Each structure stands twice: as C-alpha cells, then as structure tokens.
Amino acid sequence: MPGKIVVALGGNALQKQGEASAHAQQDVADETARQLVPLILAGYQLVIVHGNGPQVGNIVLHEEAINTPEVPTFPLDTCVAMSQGAIGFWLQQALIDEFSRRQMKSVASTVVTQVVVDANDPAFSNPTKPIGVFYQTETEARQAANGRNFTFKEDAGRGWRRVVPSPKPQRIVEEYTVKAMIDAGVTVITGGGGGVPVVETVSDGLEGVEAVIDKDFTAAVVADAIDAEALVILTAVDGAMVDYGKPTARTIGRTNRQEMQRYIDENQFAPGSMLPKVQAALKFVEKPGRRAIIASLGSAEQALAGQVGTIIES
Ligand code: ADP
Numbered sequence: 001m002p003g004k005i006v007v008a009l010g011g012n013a014l015q016k017q018g019e020a021s022a023h024a025q026q027d028v029a030d031e032t033a034r035q036l037v038p039l040i041l042a043g044y045q046l047v048i049v050h051g052n053g054p055q056v057g058n059i060v061l062h063e064e065a066i067n068t069p070e071v072p073t074f075p076l077d078t079c080v081a082m083s084q085g086a087i088g089f090w091l092q093q094a095l096i097d098e099f100s101r102r103q104m105k106s107v108a109s110t111v112v113t114q115v116v117v118d119a120n121d122p123a124f125s126n127p128t129k130p131i132g133v134f135y136q137t138e139t140e141a142r143q144a145a146n147g148r149n150f151t152f153k154e155d156a157g158r159g160w161r162r163v164v165p166s167p168k169p170q171r172i173v174e175e176y177t178v179k180a181m182i183d184a185g186v187t188v189i190t191g192g193g194g195g196v197p198v199v200e201t202v203s204d205g206l207e208g209v210e211a212v213i214d215k216d217f218t219a220a221v222v223a224d225a226i227d228a229e230a231l232v233i234l235t236a237v238d239g240a241m242v243d244y245g246k247p248t249a250r251t252i253g254r255t256n257r258q259e260m261q262r263y264i265d266e267n268q269f270a271p272g273s274m275l276p277k278v279q280a281a282l283k284f285v286e287k288p289g290r291r292a293i294i295a296s297l298g299s300a301e302q303a304l305a306g307q308v309g310t311i312i313e314s
Pocket residue numbers: 009010011012051234235236237239240241242243244268269270272273274275
C-alpha cells in the first residue's frame with residue numbers, strides 16, 4: 001500500500017534555461033505538476049518541499065534595489081518567506097489545475113514554514129552559501145552593504161558575493177499544521193527553500209535569522225516528522241553517480257547506508273549539490289523500514305517502483 005512520501009523538488013522543477021519571469025516559472029510548475037499528479041493517482045500522499053536558490057536571489061536583488069525609510073529593504077528571513085509564498089502559489093495553482101483537468105477531488109495548499117536552527121550551529125561562524133549580486137571588488141561590495149555586517153567572498157573568479165550561513169534544520173515549527181493537513185488529505189507544500197530559518201530565544205520567542213537552510217536537509221526533517229515511507233529527492237540527473245563527470249561515470253542503483261557512506265568518504269559527491277542529497281537520504285534511513293530515493297523529476301514513479309534511480313534502504 002503506497003503511503004506518505006516527501007518529494008524534494010530541485011531547481012529544474014521550477015526553472016528552465018534560467019528563465020525567471022513569473023510566467024516562465026509557472027509554465028515549468030505546470031509541467032512539474034503533470035509529473036507529480038500520477039503519484040497521487042497511484043495512491044501516494046505527497047508532501048512537497050522545494051528549493052528557492054534563484055528565486056530568493058532575485059527577491060534579494062529587488063529588495064536591495066530600493067532602501068529608503070518609506071520602502072526599506074526586507075531582511076533575508078522575510079525574503080525566504082516571500083519565495084515560499086510565490087513558489088507555493090505557482091505549485092499549488094499548477095496542482096489544483098491538474099487535479100481539475102483529471103477530475104480529481106484532491107486539494108493542494110502551501111504552508112509558510114519556519115524551521116528552527118541552533119543559534120550555536122558552527123555554520124554561523126563559517127558562512128558558505130553565496131546569494132545575490134556579484135560585485136567587482138570587495139570595496140564595492142562593502143559600499144553596497146552600507147554598514148551592515150555582511151560577509152563577502154570571492155566566487156570562483158566571477159566576482160565578490162555575499163555569503164550567508166547554512167545551518168542544519170532541527171525542527172519544523174508548523175509541524176502540527178502540516179500533519180493536520182496531511183490527515184485531511186491535502187497535498188501539502190512545506191519547507192520551501194529549506195524553510196525560514198528561526199532561532200528560539202528566551203525573551204522574544206522565535207526570531208528569523210540571516211541564513212538559508214538546505215532544502216534537502218529540511219526535506220529529511222519533514223519526512224522524519226511525518227514518518228514518511230520514503231524521501232524522494234528529485235533533481236536533474238538520474239541519481240547519485242560514482243565517477244561523476246568522468247567517462248567511467250555510472251548511476252548508483254539499489255544500495256545501502258554502508259556503501260553510500262563509503263562513496264562519501266571517497267568524495268564522490270560534490271558539496272553544495274549532490275552531497276547534501278546523499279547526506280539527507282542517509283539521515284532519513286537511519287530508522288528501519290524506510291527508503292530514500294534520488295532520481296530525476298520525470299522518473300519519480302519508476303523510481304518508487306524500484307526500477308530506476310538511487311534507492312537507499314535502511
Ligand atoms: P537541485 O536543484 O535538484 O538541488 P543541485 O544542482 O543542487 O540540484 O544538485 C544536483 C546536481 O549535482 C546534478 O545535476 C549534478 O550536476 C551534480 N552532481 C555533483 N556530483 C554528483 C554525483 N556524484 N552524481 C550525480 N550528480 C552530481
């Protein structure tokens with residue numbers, strides 16, 4: 001019997017060839033919905049987590065473009081929330097349209113999702129995730145920061161860029177809401193862009209922080225919280241590969257935690273792209289009876305049937 005699954009959608013599920021207009025991204029979301037709805041028809045209950053890299057980058061650019069007392073720049077946590085709203089809107093509209101085209105009684109809805117991170121996470125003293133605009137020089141970057149305590153790093157010969165911490169997700173604040181919606185049969189979109197990072201303070205409750213959370217790690221936390229049957233990470237390649245980029249490259253098929261850990265130790269997976277997917281997958285399958293899948297967006301159903309993709313069993 002198919003059960004609850006968490007589907008993590010990568011950049012290719014929302015953008016093609018970097019076309020960033022709302023219209024272009026909605027077209028891609030429509031295509032993504034067409035690829036996901038067969039899973040619902042097959043009986044799976046879907047919870048969707050999506051990335052937001054290019055989208056939140058553009059929102060930050062808009063926010064930085066005007067900063068006056070009347071129209072102040074919003075902080076990064078608010079920008080992540082804005083990206084959840086926009087992308088969630090595109091996905092839920094695409095899903096609802098596809099449900100009605102197929103005369104299904106399903107519903108889909110987005111939850112603005114806060115994700116608790118540890119204020120002492122080592123990531124806060126080592127920001128790594130580049131966001132927003134490229135500057136020619138560090139001086140130019142400093143001027144743009146206008147006194148704000150930003151960290152800038154040189155990004156692969158392309159210029160100077162702001163980097164922000166990428167702390168590990170610990171807990172989904174809206175977990176109860178998400179579970180209630182699942183119980184009501186809703187296809188839930190949650191944890192978008194990895195979630196709005198918040199820390200728990202003694203005096204002020206939840207407080208947003210200037211950081212971004214990796215959406216693959218958040219997908220694993222969501223999947224654990226709802227005790228999903230499978231974590232399905234859908235991306236632009238057929239699965240995790242060994243010898244990636246070499247003539248000897250091959251997609252890893254059915255495997256186990258020990259074998260994947262060995263490949264991690266051999267540095268087979270690039271940090272910032274495939275490595276977090278594999279780490280998230282391994283974290284999820286720490287508990288017995290679970291599986292994690294890394295596959296291409298178009299092959300989700302086949303991957304769930306065990307025919308393609310990287311399938312890690314606990
Ligand atoms: P997403 O937007 O889905 O999170 P990413 O670009 O972050 O996608 O990560 C997926 C990409 O990781 C692949 O498209 C591929 O270019 C890259 N990659 C790096 N190492 C590997 C590997 N060992 N096997 C497969 N893909 C890899």
